[in-house]
Amino acid sequence: MKKIITNTTNIIYTVLIYINYISFGITCNALWPVLIDLSYIYDVSSETLDYLVSFAAFGYTIGSLTGFIYKWINRQLVIIATLIIGIGSGSWESSNTVWLIEMWPEHQASVMQIQQFMYGIGSIISPSLLAPFVHGIANETEINVETRKSSLIIPFMSIGALQIIAPIIMFGMFFFRRYEKTNRSSSITSESSKSDDESETDSDDESDSAPYKMKYRKIKLILIGLMLAAYMGAEMAYNDYSDTMFQYWQPDRLTATQSATVMACLCTGCTVGCLITAIISLRLKPNIIIAYHLAIIIGALSLLYVGRHNTIIIYISNAMLGYGFSAVWPGILAFTERHLKMTDRASSFIFFFTESAVMFTPLLIGQYLTTQPLILMLFEAIYMTISIILFIIISMLFLLT
Numbered sequence: 001m002k003k004i005i006t007n008t009t010n011i012i013y014t015v016l017i018y019i020n021y022i023s024f025g026i027t028c029n030a031l032w033p034v035l036i037d038l039s040y041i042y043d044v045s046s047e048t049l050d051y052l053v054s055f056a057a058f059g060y061t062i063g064s065l066t067g068f069i070y071k072w073i074n075r076q077l078v079i080i081a082t083l084i085i086g087i088g089s090g091s092w093e094s095s096n097t098v099w100l101i102e103m104w105p106e107h108q109a110s111v112m113q114i115q116q117f118m119y120g121i122g123s124i125i126s127p128s129l130l131a132p133f134v135h136g137i138a139n140e141t142e143i144n145v146e147t148r149k150s151s152l153i154i155p156f157m158s159i160g161a162l163q164i165i166a167p168i169i170m171f172g173m174f175f176f177r178r179y180e181k182t183n184r185s186s187s188i189t190s191e192s193s194k195s196d197d198e199s200e201t202d203s204d205d206e207s208d209s210a211p212y213k214m215k216y217r218k219i220k221l222i223l224i225g226l227m228l229a230a231y232m233g234a235e236m237a238y239n240d241y242s243d244t245m246f247q248y249w250q251p252d253r254l255t256a257t258q259s260a261t262v263m264a265c266l267c268t269g270c271t272v273g274c275l276i277t278a279i280i281s282l283r284l285k286p287n288i289i290i291a292y293h294l295a296i297i298i299g300a301l302s303l304l305y306v307g308r309h310n311t312i313i314i315y316i317s318n319a320m321l322g323y324g325f326s327a328v329w330p331g332i333l334a335f336t337e338r339h340l341k342m343t344d345r346a347s348s349f350i351f352f353f354t355e356s357a358v359m360f361t362p363l364l365i366g367q368y369l370t371t372q373p374l375i376l377m378l379f380e381a382i383y384m385t386i387s388i389i390l391f392i393i394i395s396m397l398f399l400l401t
Contacts, residue, residue, distance in 0.1 A: 010103040013170070013179055014111070017100065018118040020166035025122020027163050030130060030156065101337060112330035113278035120271030120326065127263040129155050216401060217340055220394065224336055225353030227390035231332075233357030234383035235325050240361075241369055241376050242266070242318075249373040252309050265315045269322025277327040286335035287395055289327050294388055297324035301384070305377055339398055357383070 104111045133151040173179075243263055246254040254262065277289060300320035307313030333350075340346065361379075368375045 009177055009179060012177065013173070014100065014103060016166050016170050016173070018114065020163075020170075021115055021118035022122040022125070023159075023163040023166060025119040025124075026126045026129070026159050027122075028119075028126075030126050030159050110278050110281055112333055113274050113281055113327065116326060116330050117271055117274035117278060120267060120274050120322075123267035124264055124271055126159075127260045127267065129158070130260060132257075220340060220397060221336075221346060221349060223390060223394050223397070224332065224340075225350050227387050227394060228329075228332060228350060229353045229357040230383050230390060231328060231387035232354050233361060234380050234387065235329070236358045237361045237365070237376065237379055237383070238321070238325075239266075241365070244369055245373040245376045246314070248370050249308070252311075254311070254314075258311070262314060262318050266318040266322040266325075269319035269324075270326040271322075273323035273326025274330075277331075281327075281331075281334070286331045286338060290331040290335060290391065293324050293327045293331065294384070294391065295324075296320060297328075297384060298388075300324055301377065301380055305374075 100111045100115060133155050243259045246259040246262055273293075277293075281289060300317050300323075303313065303320065304317035307317065336346070336350065365375050365379050
């Protein structure tokens with residue numbers, strides 16, 4: 001009876017987490033499509049607003065570890081709000097990933113893919129919700145600052161209301177149906193007899209030479225963290241800056257509405273990919289899923305660069321790119337859990353690395369984005385190459401030890 005009650009409670013909390021991930025996807029993707037509008041509203045350059053990414057990333061890392069005056073106050077409030085959002089995002093993702101794994105230890109790959117699927121739904125809704133309200137690059141006589149402000153009030157108020165619903169319900173659940181921690185097995189890799197044998201071997205090795213194994217575990221975690229830093233640097237840079245890139249690249253730059261549609265294609269590909277991978281992950285190991293998704297990303301980036309003057313190819317390549325992005329992040333977490341076990345400390349360590357590269361992205365490409373928008377494609381190529389090399393090294397290390 002107690003087990004039935006526990007499972008019911010786990011299902012309720014899991015559903016609430018997933019619902020909030022839809023809102024989370026909307027919130028996290030709401031700022032970037034409107035950066036150009038915000039540059040007009042706050043009378044600053046797009047390069048200055050690009051530093052919002054750094055503040056969001058800095059806040060994320062903290063969270064993972066747990067007239068004249070009117071104008072300047074507004075700018076500071078935006079930066080502070082972004083920092084707070086980043087802190088909340090880091091804390092939320094780090095804790096909830098471990099929480100989901102803890103509740104469903106035998107299905108961690110699938111629950112994380114569904115988690116990303118829910119986030120993807122929110123990512124699709126966000127640009128679609130904002131598209132009618134953004135104006136992008138326009139003549140000041142046609143679209144003034146007040147028009148831009150009034151246009152953005154409705155979608156941002158709606159997003160804020162959606163984001164707060166699930167947390168309020170979960171707060172009430174804490175008092176009326178509190179979650180009780182379930183006992184995790186010594187290893188989460190019980191998906192096959194081979195995984196069980198590997199776990200027993202690891203346990204024997206640890207008992208024979210614990211210091212050696214612990215030291216090696218830290219090295220592997222550091223390499224995984226570095227890989228995540230490089231990969232997330234590429235993924236987040238594209239998510240954050242591609243909208244600006246499409247509106248500035250010559251000679252066929254897109255309108256703000258077209259650019260938002262491109263982002264919707266990206267998010268749709270990501271969402272569909274999460275749903276498909278949630279099923280595929282029941283059969284395939286995480287390292288195989290990661291490998292072919294990295295290949296899809298490289299193929300999509302190549303197609304986008306070659307066909308950048310064709311709007312249809314831009315849409316298709318972004319849908320492919322979204323599909324490629326969909327499984328790498330949860331795949332790496334499942335890969336880590338499979339081999340090293342995701343403790344709270346390991347999760348915080350990995351999530352800290354996640355945004356470390358993102359913090360410095362504006363310094364590397366922000367000032368060149370409006371004059372040389374294709375700098376983003378070069379940035380993507382470099383970071384993806386680094387992440388692929390690190391993935392090969394990590395895979396070989398796990399095979400040899």
